[in-house]
Amino acid sequence: MDAGWSKDDLDVRARAREFTARFLYPYEEELDEAEAVNPETEAAICQAVRDYGLNAINHARTFGGQEMTILQQCIVNEEVGSATNALWGRVWQPPICLKDGTPEQIEKYLIPACRGDITTSFCTSEPTAGSDAGGVKTAAVAQGNQYVINGEKCFASNAERADVNLLTTVVEGRPTLFLIDKGTPGFNVRRLPRFAQRSGHGHPELDIVDMKVPATQMLGGVGMGYELTKDWFVEARLAIAARSIGMAVRASELALAWSRERVQFGQAIIGFQAVEFMLAEMATDIMAGKSMLYRVASEIDHGLDRKVAHAKASAIKLFCSEAGFRVVDKAVQIFGGRGTMCENPVERLTRDIRLERIWEGTSEIQKMVIGGQIRKRGLDMYTGWD
Ligand SMILES: Cc1cc2nc3c(=O)[nH]c(=O)nc-3n(C[C@H](O)[C@H](O)[C@H](O)COP(=O)(O)OP(=O)(O)OC[C@H]3O[C@@H](n4cnc5c(N)ncnc54)[C@H](O)[C@@H]3O)c2cc1C
Structure with a gap:
């Protein structure tokens, strides 16, 4: 069923299919048993993503992405998604809202994320705000030219080691996103529960305690979350x-x-x-x-x-x-x-x-x-x- 796909679309499918067979399927059992893939293999997969032109398929070429159409993105996700234990996550697709950052944020986060030099996570869910995402309570309070953030998050995939975490907060009751660098004091992993998938990364519970971030780390603006x-x-x-x-x-x-x-x-x-x-x-x-x-x-x-x-x-x-x-x-x-x-x-x-x-x-x-x-x-x- 190719439904009139262009030559480009078919080429994307062929590349994604070959990549999945060569670089994802062979490591499925290792990941399932050891809950990790060895670092050399991780590096080889990462390089192959670039070589096959599958990095940041959802971002513009000016930022180092592949600028694929939505249809092509679905084609890639269908192919890589067939690999078990979320190995598809190795084919990084940085959060789309990073493109709405300031020029400095784009330089610091989006461009390296498209290259695969830094990793990201998205922290929205909270113990009392799962399906009810509007119920987020993590609060950011302005204090001079910085914000002090307190709250709890849960199950944010990869947050225990991501280079930058997109954090959903409320500022004066309005949903607002912040970019939190790895190692920011106050961004604490409380627990790493085990889940059914053995993806090689966690979905931690987080405590955010008096975490101070400069106002320049806000993405978009107050209320734009x-x-x-x-x-x-x-x-x-x-x-x-x-x-x-x-x-x-x-x-x-x-x-x-x-x-x-x-x-x-x-x-x-x-x-x-x-x-x-x-x-x-x-x-x-x-x-x-x-x-x-x-x-x-x-x-x-x-x-x-x-x-x-x-x-x-x-x-x-x-x-x-x-x-x-x-x-x-x-x-x-x-x-x-x-x-x-x-x-x-x-x-x-x-x-x-x-x-x-x-x-x-x-x-x-x-x-x-x-x-x-x-x-x-x-x-x-x-x-x-x-
Ligand atoms: C492995 C894993 C990875 C995750 N990764 C991330 C991540 O990276 N970032 C992040 O922010 N979150 C992440 N999550 C959280 C995920 O988004 C939530 O689990 C999901 O949104 C559901 O919320 P909940 O688990 O609190 O379930 P609840 O909201 O407690 O829902 C429980 C049940 O009640 C039902 N329900 C709730 N409200 C209603 C309603 N109004 N009407 C009818 N039924 C309703 C639900 O459909 C469900 O059946 C992850 C979760 C898992 C398990």
């Missing part, structure tokens, strides 16, 4: 959808191959209608998810209104993460007991795909967004076909 994260949500939700499709495609291909090979009751199990029907449902879910993802990605590239893009991204994230979960679960069923062995990619995909229904807005939150749009504007945005 929500506005700056809007585009991030569209990008992140489409990326999740693309990865979910990538995982589903991989799981279904593995399950198909196994169903042809595995013999029970004197015949290959694909010959049983129960198994064939599972494969049929898997293919149908993938086809539907892929169709909506790439259609809307192309619409965004052709100037879709920002609000509409935001609303549609919710529906795509909802469907693709749920459909991907159904597909991966059926793949495990087709493998039988072998589908639960950690050495089998479908077992690891089970752990990965489960998370996609939760972060960047749970399925229930996506339904709230979609429902709210339907109440305001009617169904046409989702069901119309212009």
Whole structure:
């Protein structure tokens, strides 16, 4: 299904596919067992990302990014997303809102982040503000030409070691982002809980205690936090959808191959209608998810209104993460007991795909967004076909 993709789009897919096969799949089991990849391998993967032209696919060339279209970004995320334990994270995509920084911030953070010289994390969630992201309590109080920040954060991926953390705060009750350099006193890791994914980095709980940062570390301005994260949500939700499709495609291909090979009751199990029907449902879910993802990605590239893009991204994230979960679960069923062995990619995909229904807005939150749009504007945005 290439749906009229250009030669460039197909080239992007070929590059991302080859990179994933050569530089991500071979390290999956090592990462799963040791919860880390050795530093030489990390360096080789990092160099390969640059060599394959996959660094900062979401940023402009002037900043050192690849300036890919949204459709091409989805193509890359589908391919790299099929690698287990979040190895896709090695293909860095610096937060899109860094482009809204001052010239000094762009020089100090965005350009090195696009090169892959520095790493980033995004710290929004708090113990009492998960789905309710508007409930963030971490407070930044002006004190001369600096801000003093106090609060708690949880599960911010990579925050324990990122070179710069984008921190969501409130300034006089208004959502505001700050750029926090690694090692800033008062930015404390309280605990590094273990999660189902063995990505090689943490999702820490953080205490932020009397942390002083110069006012120049604010991104955008007081009250700009929500506005700056809007585009991030569209990008992140489409990326999740693309990865979910990538995982589903991989799981279904593995399950198909196994169903042809595995013999029970004197015949290959694909010959049983129960198994064939599972494969049929898997293919149908993938086809539907892929169709909506790439259609809307192309619409965004052709100037879709920002609000509409935001609303549609919710529906795509909802469907693709749920459909991907159904597909991966059926793949495990087709493998039988072998589908639960950690050495089998479908077992690891089970752990990965489960998370996609939760972060960047749970399925229930996506339904709230979609429902709210339907109440305001009617169904046409989702069901119309212009
Ligand atoms: C591995 C991992 C990595 C993460 N990385 C980051 C990160 O890098 N940065 C960051 O800021 N956060 C991160 N998070 C946090 C993540 O964004 C939150 O877990 C997610 O937003 C859900 O919040 P919660 O876990 O507090 O669940 P809750 O908000 O407590 O939700 C619990 C349940 O209640 C439901 N619910 C809540 N409100 C409603 C409602 N109004 N209507 C219907 N149902 C509702 C939810 O859908 C869910 O089913 C990460 C989480 C994990 C697990």
